[in-house]
């Protein structure tokens with residue numbers, strides 16, 4: 001593996017009931033980059049992330065995270081990855097601060113170090129004033145920010161953000177994206193951000209991968225993608241056409 | 251290890267702040283108080299003027315107050331405590347999307363089950379110990395009797411068996427919470443299995459024995475013995491039966507059984523010494539030991555199934 005490649009997938013495949021949800025996916029993610037993992041609903045983004053986390057076993061192919069196989073060393077891999085799940089769940093009876101404390105406990109971060117990280121994370125996502133409120137009383141946007149703060153407390157090398165702006169209005173979406181870009185850049189985190197919102201993601205991502213029906217149809221910078229024709233099955237499309245055809249309805 | 255401790259801490263906090271625990275605790279406290287009071291009054295009235303029998307302190311637990319004794323209450327209601335505490339352990343987290351958050355942290359999956367089970371056992375122990383303390387305090391106050399060393403030991407063993415017994419049901423409930431995604435389904439399944447073992451296994455055993463040995467009757471003693479043996483063997487598969495038999499031996503050493511020798515459980519037959527006098531503690535323990543092992547074995551089997559299923563289950567937020 002090249003020195004600055006942190007994630008490498010080769011022919012990664014997952015079948016559900018004999019049908020591929022992820023189909024021979026091959027890609028590499030470099031250290032420090034924000035990679036936009038784009039695709040309409042059902043494209044296989046979440047499944048891919050779960051395989052990289054060791055929460056789902058691949059049906060075929062390989063994936064390496066920091067050189068480790070998530071299926072064989074799940075604990076070590078999970079130590080290095082912060083995962084913001086899609087439709088993330090919270091313990092509604094815990095306060096924001098208690099939620100972060102629980103994450104710190106689970107990661108073996110204790111004492112002053114934990115307090116410091118929690119304080120910082122609350123500050124960075126702008127939840128300091130709401131820290132003592134129960135999560136059950138949080139708005140959707142606040143929960144999303146709390147979920148991101150959980151990653152900041154863990155301070156991993158890699159962050160998987162699965163649809164981090166799901167259900168937010170356009171303005172909140174923009175702010176969330178900026179927050180992700182600023183904080184991940186500052187902490188030099190490598191980010192894999194999945195989204196079905198092409199235009200939002202392109203703002204903050206260094207590189208994009210477009211996934212349709214379990215296959216990566218294109219990968220590269222926005223300029224590169226916009227310039228070339230992309231093959232989906234037998235057809236050739238421009239990025240704009242792909243957007244119109246696959247992303248518009250969602 | 252940090253995962254186990256973190257989850258245990260959180261689970262305990264959850265239990266102690268939940269209405270479920272408060273209601274359960276209030277209900278049990280109420281029942282024990284009333285029972286202890288009634289038993290205390292009855293026993294002290296009966297004993298007026300007569301010499302104090304042996305093991306008078308244990309009577310507090312085995313004499314019936316308001317239609318049932320405390321031991322009977324725990325035998326009947328104990329399984330429900332375990333089931334109520336555990337039926338939504340895993341599936342609730344799955345449905346609320348917190349399970350995948352938990353499992354994306356660097357912790358082993360079995361730490362989740364272990365910590366939740368341990369928290370439940372601590373709660374169970376707390377409930378049962380408080381029942382015993384309440385009764386004992388009442389006994390001291392109303393009867394003015396101080397328990398002897400042997401009585402204390404017997405009560406202690408009774409507590410240990412009861413904690414294992416209720417924890418077994420907790421294990422069953424946790425298993426169901428893994429097998430069934432829907433909380434109400436697992437509650438229903440847990441309830442069904444409790445009803446089955448509480449009410450139907452003896453009926454079922456009678457039916458099976460009747461079918462296998464149809465000519466059992468007064469004038470066919472051999473067949474009758476066989477029929478009863480079959481019934482005993484079947485009911486022995488019920489944890490409730492195991493528990494009842496073993497606690498009776500421990501905490502009710504003077505018990506005069508009304509059942510015919512033929513109809514007695516294996517344990518009672520073994521502890522025939524009871525008819526002549528109380529069974530010594532050492533022998534009681536010896537008799538009860540295999541039954542405890544059996545109760546623990548059932549719990550371990552539940553766990554083994556829970557582990558295998560849970561380890562292989564796919565974790566998704568939805």
Ligand SMILES: Nc1ncnc2c1ncn2[C@@H]1O[C@H](COP(=O)(O)OP(=O)(O)O)[C@@H](O)[C@H]1O
Nearest residue numbers: 016017021039040041042043044045046047048
């Ligand atoms: N547990 C499962 N059983 C069967 N099919 C599944 C399961 N999980 C996901 N799928 C299917 O896999 C495909 C990819 O899903 P997913 O990875 O969630 O897509 P995305 O995150 O891009 O919206 C979908 O067609 C979905 O129906």
Ligand SMILES: [Mg+2]
Nearest residue numbers: 045046047086
């Ligand atoms: Mg998804």
